[in-house]
Amino acid sequence: MAEAVIETRGLRKVFGSGRDERVAVDDLDLLVGAGGVHGFLGPNGSGKTTTIRMLLGLARATGGEMRLFGTPVPERLPEVVARVGAVVESPKFSPRFSGRQNLTLLSRSVGLPDCRVDAALETVGLADRDRDAYQDYSLGMQQRLAIAATLLREPRLLVLDEPTNGLDPAGIREIRETVRDLGASGVTVLLSSHILAEVQQVCDVVTIIGRGRLLASGRVEDLLGGHAAATRHRVVVDDAVTAAGRLRAAGLGVEEAGDALLVEAPDGSEVARLLGAHGLWVRELTPVRRDLESVFLELTSASPVALGGGR
Amino acid sequence: MGTLLRTELTRLRWRRAVLVLLAACVLGPALILAGEAWNTRPVSDADRHAVELELTAHREAVERDVARCTRRPEEYGLGVEVGPGATPDAVATLCRERVWGPPMSVEDWIGRPRLEPAHVADGAGVAVVVVLVVATLLAGATFVGQDWASGSLSNQLLFEPRRGRVWAAKALAVLVGCAGTAVLVLTLFWLAVWALGRARGVPVPDGAWGDVAAMQARGVLLVAGSGIVGYALTTLFRSTVAALGLVVAVVVLGTILPLAVLGSGAEPWLIPMNAGAFLQDGYQYWVEGGVTEYSCATPEGCVGDGGSRTLTLAQGATYLAALLTATLSASLWSFHARDLP
Numbered sequence: 001m002a003e004a005v006i007e008t009r010g011l012r013k014v015f016g017s018g019r020d021e022r023v024a025v026d027d028l029d030l031l032v033g034a035g036g037v038h039g040f041l042g043p044n045g046s047g048k049t050t051t052i053r054m055l056l057g058l059a060r061a062t063g064g065e066m067r068l069f070g071t072p073v074p075e076r077l078p079e080v081v082a083r084v085g086a087v088v089e090s091p092k093f094s095p096r097f098s099g100r101q102n103l104t105l106l107s108r109s110v111g112l113p114d115c116r117v118d119a120a121l122e123t124v125g126l127a128d129r130d131r132d133a134y135q136d137y138s139l140g141m142q143q144r145l146a147i148a149a150t151l152l153r154e155p156r157l158l159v160l161d162e163p164t165n166g167l168d169p170a171g172i173r174e175i176r177e178t179v180r181d182l183g184a185s186g187v188t189v190l191l192s193s194h195i196l197a198e199v200q201q202v203c204d205v206v207t208i209i210g211r212g213r214l215l216a217s218g219r220v221e222d223l224l225g226g227h228a229a230a231t232r233h234r235v236v237v238d239d240a241v242t243a244a245g246r247l248r249a250a251g252l253g254v255e256e257a258g259d260a261l262l263v264e265a266p267d268g269s270e271v272a273r274l275l276g277a278h279g280l281w282v283r284e285l286t287p288v289r290r291d292l293e294s295v296f297l298e299l300t301s302a303s304p305v306a307l308g309g310g311r
Numbered sequence: 312m313g314t315l316l317r318t319e320l321t322r323l324r325w326r327r328a329v330l331v332l333l334a335a336c337v338l339g340p341a342l343i344l345a346g347e348a349w350n351t352r353p354v355s356d357a358d359r360h361a362v363e364l365e366l367t368a369h370r371e372a373v374e375r376d377v378a379r380c381t382r383r384p385e386e387y388g389l390g391v392e393v394g395p396g397a398t399p400d401a402v403a404t405l406c407r408e409r410v411w412g413p414p415m416s417v418e419d420w421i422g423r424p425r426l427e428p429a430h431v432a433d434g435a436g437v438a439v440v441v442v443l444v445v446a447t448l449l450a451g452a453t454f455v456g457q458d459w460a461s462g463s464l465s466n467q468l469l470f471e472p473r474r475g476r477v478w479a480a481k482a483l484a485v486l487v488g489c490a491g492t493a494v495l496v497l498t499l500f501w502l503a504v505w506a507l508g509r510a511r512g513v514p515v516p517d518g519a520w521g522d523v524a525a526m527q528a529r530g531v532l533l534v535a536g537s538g539i540v541g542y543a544l545t546t547l548f549r550s551t552v553a554a555l556g557l558v559v560a561v562v563v564l565g566t567i568l569p570l571a572v573l574g575s576g577a578e579p580w581l582i583p584m585n586a587g588a589f590l591q592d593g594y595q596y597w598v599e600g601g602v603t604e605y606s607c608a609t610p611e612g613c614v615g616d617g618g619s620r621t622l623t624l625a626q627g628a629t630y631l632a633a634l635l636t637a638t639l640s641a642s643l644w645s646f647h648a649r650d651l652p
Contacts (some may be wrong), residue, residue, distance in 0.1 A: 056469055057468065058465055085469075093463050095461055106467065109318040109467060110470050153470075199458045208442055
């Protein structure tokens with residue numbers, strides 16, 4: 001495992017007290033290695049944003065330990081914060097200030113020269129709208145300004161919480177490419193997103209949490225492989241009813257899906273051979289690949305499965 | 312810290328609402344000054360002419376009154392002064408003095424005050440400080456209120472996570488902005504009063520300008536404190552509306568209710584009275600049914616105060632300092648300890 005950029009042990013966050021007590025993060029161990037794009041997934045209210053907020057010093061942990069670049073936080077967060085860029089939940093800027101003014105204030109607050117603002121605005125394609133009031137920006141432009149803010153300090157760790165919210169397809173692809181490029185350039189990106197297909201395309205490693213607890217963590221292909229022992233095949237035959245009976249009799253799991261059958265079998269050729277032996281000729285046999293979404297839904301089946309932001 | 316402070320001063324300068332309030336800090340005192348200049352304008356020939364016309368119009372009625380007094384001086388309280396041997400002319404002279412009063416100049420007749428520093432300080436000077444106090448309270452509140460409302464404070468803390476430093480930099484920016492505005496506006500106001508008084512040839516007693524300078528220095532402290540309180544309360548409640556609502560409730564209801572329930576005995580514990588005592592070097596109030604206290608260390612012997620009490624400058628300063636310390640402490644603790652939205 002590469003050097004840990006983010007590490008939490010037994011992280012816990014409790015909101016309220018007494019009867020109103022609600023555990024948002026419960027004994028969470030999170031490990032994010034250096035470099036690459038790390039997906040951070042979980043259903044609504046699973047504790048993703050709360051975890052991010054605790055890591056960045058915006059919320060106090062009730063218990064546990066956190067480290068960024070091996071440095072304990074929040075105690076020594078000021079030592080490492082210059083290496084971290086983050087967009088938490090939605091972009092948050094002063095609405096009446098222009099995009100440039102908002103970035104200038106952030107940049108000057110840590111003694112960066114104003115030319116960094118120019119570079120960041122150029123990178124996200126807002127250079128020609130930099131003097132417009134932030135409140136006049138579209139959602140996509142607001143999101144891009146937030147990303148520009150994270151780039152002001154050339155971070156080594158980028159935390160992006162739902163960065164494609166409100167973006168049009170072109171914007172989403174742009175952000176996806178930016179994230180992928182950053183990950184490839186050695187920047188560690190922690191990407192929290194509810195668009196699982198997006199995460200699957202961009203992330204090398206994912207962590208899935210539910211109800212504040214770690215459910216799974218590892219490389220995307222390992223996770224998909226681990227949850228794909230019973231490979232599913234889509235089978236189309238002329239006599240679907242008879243075929244289903246024969247396959248069930250052979251001990252295979254079968255589901256009807258319209259004109260087709262979904263058959264749980266490790267090997268597609270075995271399905272074809274079984275049916276052929278009974279004079280049932282397969283017109284179509286397609287392996288149904290598991291995706292991150294199905295793994296996610298399996299893992300979080302005990303939790304609310306509505307995907308999206310929230311704590 | 313210097314970098315953060317400069318950034319916060321820039322943010323303060325860029326806030327449109329703050330600029331509007333700072334404009335009010337100039338416009339309000341300018342209007343007060345214009346009003347004061349008008350109310351204390353020298354008596355003109357037109358004024359004299361108007362007074363003479365007025366006197367002529369009343370002369371007939373007044374002479375009738377004098378004649379009645381001459382016939383029945385006792386009805387005008389002149390029974391003792393006249394005596395049995397007084398000549399009619401002497402009685403008429405006494406009556407004329409009684410009905411007309413002592414000889415008066417046209418200025419006295421009009422009763423228009425002059426632009427004297429002490430007079431301006433007690434009226435327009437206090438009004439200017441009140442305008443500045445209200446405007447800077449709003450400016451301090453709205454300055455950080457927008458940070459809370461937009462959530463941009465979280466963004467700022469992602470760059471500088473030392474919350475104490477961020478809080479202090481913003482507080483210092485408010486302090487510098489409000490105190491600077493107060494110094495500038497009050498200096499311009501009093502320079503204008505001085506120039507106008509000089510142009511009108513108004514005599515100024517020795518030490519008058521010293522008293523004004525001391526009062527305005529305290530006014531600057533009051534204005535700066537007001538801005539800081541607006542900032543601190545908004546940071547504590549994380550909402551401009553909540554902070555200003557509390558201020559209105561405390562100042563208005565917190566003044567009216569105690570006075571209604573406890574009477575004037577509550578005055579030493581009220582914010583406006585203590586602010587007045589601090590600004591004007593003491594605030595005098597009367598305790599209903601209060602025991603008259605006597606002081607015998609006076610040239611006139613023992614003198615009673617008739618139940619009046621004085622809230623001293625020191626008492627007012629102590630009260631305001633305690634209030635400010637409590638507000639700032641609560642605000643800083645809250646900002647440091649609570650999760651950011």
